[in-house]
Amino acid sequence: MSALRVVPTWRHGQERLYVCLTDGRNIAWYDRDTARVNLLSDERREDVLKALKPFLTGEVTIGPPPVPTPAELARLSLHPDDDLAPNRPGEALLIALDRDPSPPRRLRADPRRRALLAEQAVGEVLDRLDGAGWHILHSVPLPGGARIHHLAIGPAGLFAVHSLYARKQRIRVADPLVTVARQAPQPLLRRVRADADRASYALTAEVHPVLAVAGPADISITAPLREVRVLPHTDLPTLTHQDPVLKPADIESLHTQARTRQTWHHL
Known part of the structure; x- marks a missing residue:
């Protein structure tokens, strides 16, 4: 034997x-x-x-092994090219920089590289939730060239997380405007909410918008925020502290739906 x-x-x-x-x-x-x-x-x-x-x-x-759930069967039948789960944090930026790297002697740093650092920092924190009842997707493509930086699915619900680079810089938030240091204010919170709304439509489930600021020196919020959270990227694990609203079967089903590329084609 x-x-x-x-x-x-x-x-x-x-x-x-x-x-x-x-x-x-x-x-x-x-x-x-x-x-x-x-x-x-x-x-x-x-x-x-x-x-x-x-x-x-x-x-x-x-x-004997348990019978696969419908979500598991759908995941097993998913073609690798249509599976978003393997995406790395900042996947779209990594591909763009590989295809069109910035010239080595530019006077100003390529803004894509700072954006990539932010997505990688946020993604690293979110990926630590994977395995604790959460699933994390990165660089979810949307029609028109837009994308959701990160999508977190877990017991506390669904969260569309947008990354913002702000290493050692002061952030001032006056909804919908976000000001980084001395730069001109940008209506960034409108985009963050719009991304969450598009995800809600695609998944037929409520998706909460989150702006995760990577490495800020300080965040000042001057007025109450409307349906959006703004927090340092290191505070993202606090999302798990909320009361559960999704059962494990719901989480698996939503994850299978979200990781399928075709889910996002008809927005």
């Missing part, structure tokens, strides 16, 4: 232990979070449990 070996893997911050034959084929796996041993064949049940014995803690459920 072939010996079995246990191979640990990590995905979205969750550990899964695969039980493999010597030729590399998987015959079972153990999910620590669900305390479930999934058997592809009951013939090796005792051998699998013997191999996993050093790793099992407490009561575990043993049986």
Whole structure:
């Protein structure tokens, strides 16, 4: 009888232990979070449990893998070119800079590079929520060349997050105007709300607008904000502190819908 070996893997911050034959084929796996041993064949049940014995803690459920949910089946059938989930923070800017890099001796820095730094900083913070019941998408393309910088989907709801570079600069917010240091005020909050509205239409679910400021020295809000949050990017984890409004099945379904490129084509 072939010996079995246990191979640990990590995905979205969750550990899964695969039980493999010597030729590399998987015959079972153990999910620590669900305390479930999934058997592809009951013939090796005792051998699998013997191999996993050093790793099992407490009561575990043993049986065949659960039937895939509709969201899981839809995700499995999604063509890689139509899947937005692999997008990196600032994906669109990375592609643009690769195709058309800025000249090396410009007097002023390419503004795309600062925008990229902001999206990467915000994306890094948001990606830490992945695996804690949240799914994060980056650089979601919209018709007309626009895009949602980040889309967070979790128990507290859906959030369209726009990144703004402001390293060690003062930010003044007078809805809808946002002023960075001594630059001219820009009606940025209108765009942030518009992006969230378009996402709400595409997903038929309420999406909350958020402006995440990367590295500010200070944020001054001079009047109450209308349906939008403005916060330093390091404070984004506070979004998870709100009361849950979505169930796990709803989160998975919305994530599957949002990661599909065609969802955003008809806005």
